[in-house]
Amino acid sequence: MQQYLLHIADNALILGHRLSEWCGHGPALEIDMAMTNISLDLIGQARNMYQYAATLEGDGKTEDDLAYLRDVPEFRNVLLVEQVNGDFANTIARQFLFDTYHYFFQQQLCESQDPQLAAMAEKSLKEVAYHLRWTSEWVIRLGDGTIESKARIQRAFQDLWSFRGELLTPALYETEAVAAGVGVDLGAIKTAVEQKIFNVLDEATLVRPTDGWMHAGGKTGRHSEHLGFILAEMQFLQRAYPNAAW
Amino acid sequence: MVTVSDRHIDAANVQYGAQMKTLERIWEALENVSDPEIPVLSVLDLGVVRSVTLCQDNIELTAEPENKQLCHGASTDQPSSVTIQITPTYTGCPAIGMMAANIRIELLAHGFDKVLVLEVLTPAWTTDWMTASGKQKLLAYGIAPPQNKARIEKMLFDETAVPCPQCASENTACISEFGSTACKSLYRCLDCREPFDYFKCH
Numbered sequence: 001m002q003q004y005l006l007h008i009a010d011n012a013l014i015l016g017h018r019l020s021e022w023c024g025h026g027p028a029l030e031i032d033m034a035m036t037n038i039s040l041d042l043i044g045q046a047r048n049m050y051q052y053a054a055t056l057e058g059d060g061k062t063e064d065d066l067a068y069l070r071d072v073p074e075f076r077n078v079l080l081v082e083q084v085n086g087d088f089a090n091t092i093a094r095q096f097l098f099d100t101y102h103y104f105f106q107q108q109l110c111e112s113q114d115p116q117l118a119a120m121a122e123k124s125l126k127e128v129a130y131h132l133r134w135t136s137e138w139v140i141r142l143g144d145g146t147i148e149s150k151a152r153i154q155r156a157f158q159d160l161w162s163f164r165g166e167l168l169t170p171a172l173y174e175t176e177a178v179a180a181g182v183g184v185d186l187g188a189i190k191t192a193v194e195q196k197i198f199n200v201l202d203e204a205t206l207v208r209p210t211d212g213w214m215h216a217g218g219k220t221g222r223h224s225e226h227l228g229f230i231l232a233e234m235q236f237l238q239r240a241y242p243n244a245a246w
Numbered sequence: 247m248v249t250v251s252d253r254h255i256d257a258a259n260v261q262y263g264a265q266m267k268t269l270e271r272i273w274e275a276l277e278n279v280s281d282p283e284i285p286v287l288s289v290l291d292l293g294v295v296r297s298v299t300l301c302q303d304n305i306e307l308t309a310e311p312e313n314k315q316l317c318h319g320a321s322t323d324q325p326s327s328v329t330i331q332i333t334p335t336y337t338g339c340p341a342i343g344m345m346a347a348n349i350r351i352e353l354l355a356h357g358f359d360k361v362l363v364l365e366v367l368t369p370a371w372t373t374d375w376m377t378a379s380g381k382q383k384l385l386a387y388g389i390a391p392p393q394n395k396a397r398i399e400k401m402l403f404d405e406t407a408v409p410c411p412q413c414a415s416e417n418t419a420c421i422s423e424f425g426s427t428a429c430k431s432l433y434r435c436l437d438c439r440e441p442f443d444y445f446k447c448h
């Protein structure tokens with residue numbers, strides 16, 4: 001259960017952190033605000049989940065311990081969310097691939113037999129619906145836009161496609177969470193997730209990349225080199241000034 | 247908490263007269279606590295206060311915002327206290343902590359020194375809980391109030407026309423789904439040309 005909660009929280013925290021790197025650098029003010037709003041939603045969702053995980057862990061653990069005092073191999077996020085921002089198209093493609101998964105994931109999580117998880121999912125789902133709507137529109141706008149924007153978003157999907165598989169391949173703790181009636185059966189949302197991706201790619205007049213070898217490992221703590229740099233920045237304050245608080 | 251008997255009572259019930267009066271004072275006090283991001287809205291307008299529980303003279307009364315008169319009452323041996331349940335609008339909204347603090351300060355000023363503010367997540371906050379007067383205040387403040395009942399499908403696909411709070415024209419366009427705070431989108435009026443915030447359905 002603990003691993004499962006950390007997995008959900010880590011996905012949201014790391015992606016939220018990545019998006020926050022756009023703050024002040026967005027291609028337009030409105031886009032900048034959208035990305036930082038989405039970032040704020042994700043970090044908020046991560047906080048709720050860490051708080052819950054900390055209560056279950058007991059021992060006086062807090063959300064800050066979980067976010068700031070774990071090292072790379074202890075993080076359970078998928079590799080997709082730690083990938084670099086790249087250009088705007090790359091960020092949109094990464095976010096869209098995550099949002100499609102995240103939307104159907106939260107929708108299923110509303111059915112969890114763990115009342116706290118179900119409550120958090122109900123809340124998150126409404127936020128994620130707006131995220132998915134925003135990224136879908138941008139994929140379509142870039143894909144069905146100029147020659148340049150189309151080339152960039154197409155290349156972004158090409159580059160990130162191999163990170164898609166991990167989202168829908170369960171780790172052991174996910175299978176256990178499903179068996180316990182609290183987790184999301186990824187097999188049950190696979191078709192809906194893929195259908196949504198394919199529909200939007202079609203509408204965006206983009207070519208669907210071919211499925212080939214897929215990255216894996218993030219869910220069990222084997223991360224790309226990027227995560228270390230993210231943690232170095234994110235955890236600096238807490239590591240340099242232990243127990244610093246607001 | 248010792249619950250001897252649970253039953254519904256109403257304001258006319260003289261047995262609880264004193265407690266009902268106190269409860270009324272609490273609701274009135276809460277009307278003074280505003281949303282730090284949209285100061286014209288009180289926490290009651292916004293619908294973030296989900297219940298008020300008063301323990302006084304061995305009686306516990308709980309009332310919800312939909313019907314402040316109809317209460318859930320029970321005997322209790324708890325000392326006097328006030329418990330307010332609030333629910334966050336957006337998961338990451340930083341305003342919730344400030345609202346909780348302001349509720350405590352306001353009630354303290356009204357002589358309630360034992361106040362507990364609890365955050366509850368379920369049922370999830372929705373703009374459907376915003377009061378009619380809250381929507382009026384928003385409009386007068388220059389923010390277009392939520393136009394529809396909140397539905398997930400609508401959040402994914404809806405294209406409802408949002409009237410301009412300045413000139414009421416429906417000839418408006420969305421500039422950005424995400425505005426200055428998590429709860430708002432940014433719009434522009436194509437007639438009077440004013441940009442405005444829209445409090446989106448949630």
Ligand SMILES: [Zn+2]
Nearest residue numbers: 410413435438
């Ligand atoms: Zn106008």
